Amino acid sequence: MLDQREKALEQAFAHDEEVLFLMLSHRNKLFGRWAADLMHYKEEIAEHYIRSIVDMTGKPPHGPLTPNDAIILRVVTDLSNAGLAMDNARARGMLARFEEEAEAKFGASLGKQA
16 A cells, blocks of 8 residues: 555656646747747747757756756847847746746646646
């Protein structure tokens, strides 16, 4: 009986980790699309850029940055290189907004096993 409970807990943990990854991937997709739109990227270029932001999901950043800080730094740098003024606080606010949207979409699945 203990083995069954342990297995169920492991499955629930794995499920929650998968849902969290999907939620963060969705958040990063929304954030990447927002940045691509600001830079007026179209079609394939926009999709490539968005994919590069989504691909940062779950990857540890180099150095002392948190994963969120790494994504924000990347987008702020890209926007700056495109000649657009963007500060970290505004980018962080947009990332938080997109996280709320992603949580609304995927959050109900956390704690529930498929």
